[in-house]
Amino acid sequence: MTNEELARKAAQIRLDTLVSTHKAGVGNIGACMSIIEILTTLYYGEIYGKKLLNFDVKNPDAENQDYFILSKVDAISSNYAVLADLGYFDKSELDFFTKDSALLTEFPNKKIPGISVSLSSGEQGLSVALGLALSLKNERKNNKVYCLIDYADLQKGDVYEALHFAANYKLDNLIVFIDYPKTEFEVSTEKLAKVDKIQDKFEAFSWKVFQVADAHNYDQLFEAIVKAHTIVRKPICLWCHTVAGKGIDFAEMKRGYINTVLSECELTHILPKFKQLI
Numbered sequence: 001m002t003n004e005e006l007a008r009k010a011a012q013i014r015l016d017t018l019v020s021t022h023k024a025g026v027g028n029i030g031a032c033m034s035i036i037e038i039l040t041t042l043y044y045g046e047i048y049g050k051k052l053l054n055f056d057v058k059n060p061d062a063e064n065q066d067y068f069i070l071s072k073v074d075a076i077s078s079n080y081a082v083l084a085d086l087g088y089f090d091k092s093e094l095d096f097f098t099k100d101s102a103l104l105t106e107f108p109n110k111k112i113p114g115i116s117v118s119l120s121s122g123e124q125g126l127s128v129a130l131g132l133a134l135s136l137k138n139e140r141k142n143n144k145v146y147c148l149i150d151y152a153d154l155q156k157g158d159v160y161e162a163l164h165f166a167a168n169y170k171l172d173n174l175i176v177f178i179d180y181p182k183t184e185f186e187v188s189t190e191k192l193a194k195v196d197k198i199q200d201k202f203e204a205f206s207w208k209v210f211q212v213a214d215a216h217n218y219d220q221l222f223e224a225i226v227k228a229h230t231i232v233r234k235p236i237c238l239w240c241h242t243v244a245g246k247g248i249d250f251a252e253m254k255r256g257y258i259n260t261v262l263s264e265c266e267l268t269h270i271l272p273k274f275k276q277l278i
Contacts, residue, residue, distance in 0.1 A: 001044050003218045009085075010040045011277035014247050016081040018270070020094040021261040024077075026106060027097075029251060030244035030258040032078040034181040035148060037216045038240060042068060042146060043082050045218075047226060053146065057087050060113050066143050067116045067132055071125020072150040072179055073107050074259070079115075080104050088114035123156035125149060126176065130166045130235075133174040144173050151180040160201070166235040167206040174235040175228050179215075181244040183253050199239055208234045215240030249273075 001009065013036055021027025045052040054066040070079045077097055084091040089103060089112070096102035103112060108119045117128050129147035136143045153159060166174055202209050208231045210224045221240075228236040244258065245251035248270060251262075262270070 001046070006037075006040050006044060006218055008278055009044055010036045011247070011274050013040060013078060013081045013085065015271070015274040015278070016084065016091075016094055017078045018248075018262055018267060018274075020081060020097045021077050022264070022267050023095055024097040024099070025261060027077050027261045028074040028259050029248070029261060030181065030183070030254075031072060031075040031150070031179075033246045033248060033251070034242040034244050035072065035075055035179050036078060036246065037218065037221065038148060038177055038179070038242075039078060039082050041218060041221045041225070043086065045222065045225075047222070047229075052225065054143075055114075057114075060088065064141075064143065067129075067145045069117055069119075069125050069129045069132075069145070069147045070108060071119065071122050071129070071153065072148055073119055073122050073125075074150075076106070076108055077104075079108070080112075083112075083114035086114070088112075122150050122153040123158045125153075126159055126162040126166075129176070130162050130169075130171060130174055133166070133171045133235075134169055136173055137169070137171060142173075144175060146175050146177070148177040148179060151178055154178070163202065163205045163207065170233040171235045172232050175225070175238065176236065177215075177238050177240050179240055179242055181242045183244045183255050183258070199237075202237045206234060207237050209237045209239055212238055212240045215242045216246055 017032050042053045053068060056062045056065060070076060084094050093103050097104045098106045108115050110118045119125055125147055126149055129145050133145040199209055210227055212220050212224045214220055224238050228238060243252055245254060251257040
């Protein structure tokens with residue numbers, strides 16, 4: 001896909017996510033919107049004529065596939081929107097997100113086609129991803145493991161144990177995206193110094209860190225991922241600077257749209273914009 005096609009796809013995924021979470025009355029608009037470009041790059045992007053993320057919709061358990069683990073569990077509805085668009089399950093399932101006996105649960109579940117692992121909290125994702133990456137290494141397989149983590153989960157102790165473990169085993173088949181979404185609060189208080197200190201910890205653990213100054217820019221995302229594929233004997237961290245609520249003019253960087261969904265009025269207001277972008 002071209003960048004323009006990816007942008008249209010991102011608009012569609014945003015719209016499907018907003019409608020799904022609105023109907024469910026459950027979701028986190030700020031968290032979901034900040035990672036859409038990362039998801040569309042991974043699932044729809046190509047490098048050198050090959051799919052960036054190797055997967056088979058008709059055979060989700062194929063052994064030669066790559067793996068994507070969304071550790072940012074409060075943004076799972078955006079991942080579901082991508083999987084529905086790709087055909088892992090019927091798109092109508094999005095209308096029943098979190099409903100009783102529905103396929104799509106509030107947390108990732110490996111029973112759902114396209115979901116690799118079950119998670120109940122954000123700090124679990126990296127540990128699961130590195131375990132999978134180590135298994136693939138030991139079996140001498142070339143599969144990549146991608147994991148997307150929320151910046152807030154870097155405060156958890158489990159994550160730092162995983163950082164040390166991954167570096168110790170030189171898991172260069174593990175590529176981790178850190179979603180660092182800006183909000184009005186973080187911009188006003190300039191928390192960048194604190195961010196730098198956490199990035200230093202990755203490098204201290206012998207990870208290779210690449211900055212993505214604007215993780216809503218496809219050129220920057222592709223450039224970082226291409227660089228990541230050249231690294232050997234080190235796990236890779238792509239530090240992605242994003243915007244909470246990206247794509248919704250009245251919600252961007254607003255903390256009031258974290259851990260909430262759009263109202264009927266807000267959804268009606270935003271629908272024409274997305275329909276024009278698709």
